[in-house]
Amino acid sequence: MSGPAAGTAAAATTTDVVCLGESMVTFLPSQPGRLADVPSFGRGIGGAESNVACALAAAGHRAAWVGRVGADGFGDHLVETIASYGVDTSAVRRDPARPTGVYFRTATDRGTDTHEVAYYRAGSAASAMSPENVPYEALFAGRVLHLSGITAALSPDCLALLRELTAPRPGRPLVSFDVNHRPHLWRGCAEDASVLLELARRADLVFVGEDEAEEAWGIVGAEAIRAALPEPSVLVVKRGSAGATVFASELRPGPRGAEAAAGAAALAASTDTVSAATPATSADTATPADTVTPVPALRVDVVAAVGAGDAFAAGFLSATLRGLPVRDRARHGHLMAAAVLTVPGDLTDPPSRDRADRLVALDDAAWGRLRLAPGWTAADRAPEEVRTP
Numbered sequence: 001m002s003g004p005a006a007g008t009a010a011a012a013t014t015t016d017v018v019c020l021g022e023s024m025v026t027f028l029p030s031q032p033g034r035l036a037d038v039p040s041f042g043r044g045i046g047g048a049e050s051n052v053a054c055a056l057a058a059a060g061h062r063a064a065w066v067g068r069v070g071a072d073g074f075g076d077h078l079v080e081t082i083a084s085y086g087v088d089t090s091a092v093r094r095d096p097a098r099p100t101g102v103y104f105r106t107a108t109d110r111g112t113d114t115h116e117v118a119y120y121r122a123g124s125a126a127s128a129m130s131p132e133n134v135p136y137e138a139l140f141a142g143r144v145l146h147l148s149g150i151t152a153a154l155s156p157d158c159l160a161l162l163r164e165l166t167a168p169r170p171g172r173p174l175v176s177f178d179v180n181h182r183p184h185l186w187r188g189c190a191e192d193a194s195v196l197l198e199l200a201r202r203a204d205l206v207f208v209g210e211d212e213a214e215e216a217w218g219i220v221g222a223e224a225i226r227a228a229l230p231e232p233s234v235l236v237v238k239r240g241s242a243g244a245t246v247f248a249s250e251l252r253p254g255p256r257g258a259e260a261a262a263g264a265a266a267l268a269a270s271t272d273t274v275s276a277a278t279p280a281t282s283a284d285t286a287t288p289a290d291t292v293t294p295v296p297a298l299r300v301d302v303v304a305a306v307g308a309g310d311a312f313a314a315g316f317l318s319a320t321l322r323g324l325p326v327r328d329r330a331r332h333g334h335l336m337a338a339a340v341l342t343v344p345g346d347l348t349d350p351p352s353r354d355r356a357d358r359l360v361a362l363d364d365a366a367w368g369r370l371r372l373a374p375g376w377t378a379a380d381r382a383p384e385e386v387r388t389p
Contacts (some may be wrong), residue, residue, distance in 0.1 A: 009217050015059040015088065016321050018142035018173070020165070021151045022126030023047030023067055023082065024101040027072045028344060032107045035116045041104060046346045048148045048180055055314030055336060057086035059350050061321060064088035066138055068125045074100035075125070091138035095125035107304060107344070109352035118306045131164045132158035139165065140173055144317065148178040149196045151183035159195065165204040165279050178313050181212040193217050201231045207313050209238040226290070236316060236330070243297040244330050249289045265355065295330035301373040307346030311336040331360040331367070342374040351377045
């Protein structure tokens, strides 16, 4: 059975979050330096959507990853490793004609001039995903469908697939969309900004960094980003070391259908902050009133600034699935991000739920005093937590 209509009819909500996208084998350097100078690399995995699925499964949620890999050893490694985190990989497709993507990177921060990444993903199995060859029954089987702008950049077929999955239709799962603007993937395409804006406006929950909004859309500041994206029920603007600002509103029934609207309203529930008006939405939805929640980031001794955005999304989604208040959702996002920032790779074990809940419950002053260093997730209690009644 294939196609959106058939998939919607067949779907049963047995999964918390389904993530679709490309995952690749990652080669991590054995020491700092240029790629030309690194003598050896360790093998790992990396992919925005599979990272989110792995983090959610490690946090105790029912997560699935849907993708396409080659019928090769690297594809075997990807599927086996992702499944080892507790992720359902039963809907992953194998492509006998195309390879699994791989990439090499340096140990430096992605934001620095010395950071290097060498991708070998052109013509990969994942780039062949299309509306005609994905398992819609699996994609629509979750409470949330998590997507990212990376997939849209892989090929015209992948872009068509994301347009299909974000199209308004009754029974559509809640769509979570991480903008994940990667300029190098859009080389030769002048439509990256408009495409990403289009997809984000069709989602229920959106994650976007202030820096990428400025780079892609020329928009500066959280309020201006919300003005450009009034439709999502929840908009999370990531502000780097300054933290995150969450805009949440109650969505009225509109083009996504009553089911999606009701679920999207649940996404925005439990807010407890000062309300602020937002610009009018499209003509077929009522203008919502936002609650605006700024949540400071933590001080972290960073080992590698890779994968933190995916971890933040996973933490936020995890807390959303649990029905926690908006502030706590963002704090859980920060804690998940801090766990990844203090290890060399894209993935790590998150803090236990009890531990994370204790840290999230700290008052603002204690939260601001926290400093997390490598190994903090394995420690019994952080120093600040010990000093907190």
